[in-house]
Amino acid sequence: MSDRALRRMRTTATGLLLAMLALLVASVLGQPHYPWLAWVRAFAEAGTVGAVADWYAVVALFRHPFGIPVPHTAVIPRNQQRIAENLATFVERNFLAPDLVVDRLRTHNSAQSVAAWLAAPGNSRALADPAVDALPALLRVFDDDEVARLIQRGALPGLRALDVSGIAGHLLQILTETQRHQPLLERALTALEAWLADNAGLLQAKFSEASRYTPVRLDAYIVNKFMQGVIALLHEVRTEPEHPLRQQFDDAVRDVILKLRTSDRYRRIGRLWMRDFLRHLEREDSYRALWQRLRDWISADAVRHDSLARAMLADLLASLGASVRDDPALQAGLNEWWLRGVRFTVSRYRHLVSRLIAEVVKGWDADEISRKLELEIGSDLQYIRINGTFVGGMVGVLLHAAMLLIAG
Template identity: 55%
Template sequence: MDGKLVRLRRMRATATCLFVAMIGLLLVCVVGQTAHPWLAWPRAFAEAGTVGAIADWYAVVALFRHPCGIPIPHTAIIPKNQQRIAESLGSFIEQNFLTPEVITARLSGFNAAEALAGWLAVRKNSAMLADGVADSLPRVLEGLDEQDVERMFNQLVIPRLRTLDVARVASQILDILTEGNRHQPLLDRGLRAAEAWLSANVERIKAKFSEASKFTPAPLDAYIVNKFVEGIVALMHEVVANPEHELRRQFDAAVQDLSGNLRTSAVYRRFGRQVLRDCIRHVEEGGYYRVLLEHIRAHVLADLGSGHSALREMLASTFISIGKGVASEPSIQHRLNAWWLDIAGLLVLRHRHQLSGLITDVVKGWDAEEVSAKLEAEIGRDLQYIRINGTFVGGMAGVLIHACVLLVAR
């Protein structure tokens, strides 16, 4: 601002000096015209130039203040009309700049999605963004309490759980497990676990068998139990060793039947809904929201406090993947840019009046003299050129008028 004021004062002094020079030339011409009639020509130039300089000085000064401090009507235009100027400025910006057509036309030539994707694809940028997100998590978690978590679950999670078809979901999970015989290793592990349990509990089985068969001798009971266990174990070995065993096919059929029943049976659907309702009631009555919040908070804080934060790395890698994915897919960029333009147009249409109102209120809140000083510092230098040009234009007009007068007089 100091540099602008210096340049303004310099131009103002130049225009004033030119005005004084016109007055000086006029005085010289008035005094010497009797002895030198040809001085009528520069006198006409000086007279008209002086009038032009005074008129333009008045016009320039009247914009910002009263000329010579005299409260002449229609002077100090800017300070007096600050409120109207503020409203007109806000309305002008709203009608000519803050329109969806102008904003979208201005932004449509810029591929914002590509620029953002390229920025995210750089690890340094994604790491910086991930650090910002990660550093904000402790404050977010500290600001949460048990009621916040409960409210979030009640509004977002539980309503969807209540409408969830558990039986159908279980059927889909079974279909995924049985696809490509993924369930066969589970059967093998189950058979080995059953074999280990039988081997470890032979004596308990014998005791139970003896209790149920009171009229047979103990050696016979032990023989029968041993043979039974050995037969079962041998059968399990056969099933494990033979991928085409009949029991495997029976197991596959049983799994498929169960999947079909889960998908179509009303009994299973009611049972699934009942189990889910019991689980929801158990969570609501058990006070698990506080435990869940404390668990998440402790793990997040511990991870962020470690030297190698998995959460930070996960966030950075996610941002990098998003950036590379969007950068390599022009169709995604096109959709994102279209979405961004729609959002921008909607925001402008919805909030442009508030934005123009903000500009109006800010300008209205300025001090009138300060506004005049700021505007004069910005455009006053150019206005001094008007004074200078007015002086020369007035002078040339005076010479032309003087020539016309002489021409008519002859």
């Protein structure tokens, strides 16, 4: 409620009080000549008493009436410290009780709601974009030597036992499910097409070396025709989404995914490659160079319009959301884990919340808090004054009637 509206309500209530006083005076003066004005007088007397009583009660909440320090007035400013403590205790007991919070949250399937939201591509991209945007600045914070030591002491033991084949298969499956492998194929085809166009002379020279008994012009003609055919084929595959070679590529990728995730042979090969890679790192002390290259790649990729890291993170989040959304058992487990965390957090920190509320309320200026509260509930309080005036008047009429019945 605004100050202006509150002043208007006060004026209305006070004007009604003055009107009752004027009516009382008029009825008293006119009663000797018009006996029926006794009813008006009863109404005006009781209405005036009700209006004055309610005015006093409302004013006493926020300030001393007429500035006179009457006991038990200016209730809110004078009891600010006690109100702060009681408010903090009330919130802690009635809003931050662990059982109450957990029971209220248990009625809602939070895991399903979050997962469904995350599974939407726009939402997962909205999370991935700022995360990838922040990566370059975050990576520059870490010292190269510290990262090298962290990789050597913390990451290597876990990497040695890593199922490289299974992880690679899972990542490829995410790429294929979201059709992210097709842009990668298109990039590779574009790069190959450009390389062939730029190195036609080199290929012709290599062909001439292998075919010493054919004329140079014939070699150039054969290589040129071959190059044109290959480039045309690459262009067709790159520009036609339904090209048969794309279907063959999809079949080959699905076959590789199956082998990566299920084949013991591929699993052994993955572990051997990881072992050799880690041995190379240890032998060459390449942790720092590896970190620098990874950081530079991420920084360069993050600013690209078609950022691979951005797309992969968004797809990973969407895939995670879809998996949880469609798995009730997983949702139940996540909900229980979340509720245990809520119970622990509320039980441990609710006292701090109540203390914060108490300290904040205690620190408020007494006049300011009175003004804010009056603005919030002022209209209702002024309506109480108005209603009290009319209710008092009606009670006065009823009492006058009762007295007449008793006297008669």
